[in-house]
Structure formats: structure tokens, C-alpha cells
Amino acid sequence: MNEGPRLIGEISIRLFVRHGDQQMAMDFYENVFGARVVGRPYLHNGALIAAEMRMGASVIMIVGANPKRDADASLGGPRSVHAIGATPVMLDIHVDDVDRVMHHATSEGGHVRNAVEELDNGDRVGVLTDPFGHLWVVKSRRKHLAA
Known part of the structure; x- marks a missing residue:
């Protein structure tokens, strides 16, 4: 049976923000997550233009979207969430205290959806919703239920 190719490295996600917002995004993710x-x-x-950030066991690359692609959809993506007007992606993050993280995120410019x-x-x-338009499902485990 052919098993197909095997992943030999980690998967990295690229979050595109408006060109010029990279440092603000990096600061938000550092302060909140x-x-x-x-x-x-x-x-x-x-x-x-970009930076790789480690969040727990994951790597996220923060990238400034090309202003020409943001302004002209016919050039193709990637584009920032602000240029598109919405995001088709939700990012899940597991934290030790979801209430504390959500409260802190709103004090840093995020919005509770x-x-x-x-x-x-x-x-x-x-x-x-972070200040850059990305959606985060913020989770913490409070108790283990009996099976």
C-alpha cells in the first residue's frame, strides 16, 4: 500500500496583516499569547516585512501584506484580512486561563466575538477578534469529565 509523502517538518501558519502593522501584531501576540x-x-x-513567532509548540509567521495585492484583488493573494473584509480561518489556541487571556486581549485592542x-x-x-482581523478560538481545560 502506498502511504504517500510524509511530513518531515513542522507546519507554519502565515498571518497576513496590513503592510506596516507587523510590529504591532508581533507586540499583540507577545503580550496576549x-x-x-x-x-x-x-x-x-x-x-x-515578516517575523516568525513561536506560540507554545507552534510557529506563526507575521507578514505584512503586499500593498499592491491588498489594493487590487485581480493580482491574487495573499491579502490582509482588512483588504478582504473578513477571514475564512479561525485559529485555535489553548491557554492556561481563558478568562484572563480574553480580558487581557481586550485591554490590548482585541474584541470579544x-x-x-x-x-x-x-x-x-x-x-x-484580534486588532488585525484574525479570529482566535481561545480555550482552556477546566475539568476532566468521567468517560
Whole structure:
């Protein structure tokens, strides 16, 4: 049986923000989610264009969208969420205290889309829109239910 190709590395997600918002996005993710820059940021003519950040076991690349692509959809993507007007993606993040993280995120410019609630499986979950238009499903495990 052919098993097909095997993943040999980690998967990295690229979050596109409006050109020029890269540092603000990096600061938000560091302050709210504890993300840390890994490696050296990507520069072009001395200006920050992108940086890789580690959030727990995951790597997220924060990238400034090309202003020409943001302005003209016929050029194709990727484009920032602000240029599109919505996002088709939700990012799940597991944290130690969803209530604290959601509160802190709103004080840093995020907006609550769905208030924190406890699910039947014991998770506490809320949905946050960050200042850059990305949706985050913020979760923490409160208790383990009997099987």
C-alpha cells in the first residue's frame, strides 16, 4: 500500500496583516499569547516585512501584506484580512486561563466575538477578534469529565 509523502517538518501558519502593522501584531501576540520571535526578522531595505513567532509548540509567521495585492484583488493573494473584509480561518489556541487571556486581549485592542462559556466537555471557550482581523478560538481545560 502506498502511504504517500510524509511530513518531515513542522507546519507554519502565515498571518497576513496590513503592510506596516507587523510590529504591532508581533507586540499583540507577545503580550496576549506569550509568543516569542524566533530567528531574525525578515527585513527589506531595512524595514520589517515578516517575523516568525513561536506560540507554545507552534510557529506563526507575521507578514505584512503586499500593498499592491491588498489594493487590487485581480493580482491574487495573499491579502490582509482588512483588504478582504473578513477571514475564512479561525485559529485555535489553548491557554492556561481563558478568562484572563480574553480580558487581557481586550485591554490590548482585541474584541470579544463570543463570550467565554463552559462547554459540556469541560473546556472554557471564547472567540476573540484580534486588532488585525484574525479570529482566535481561545480555550482552556477546566475539568476532566468521567468517560
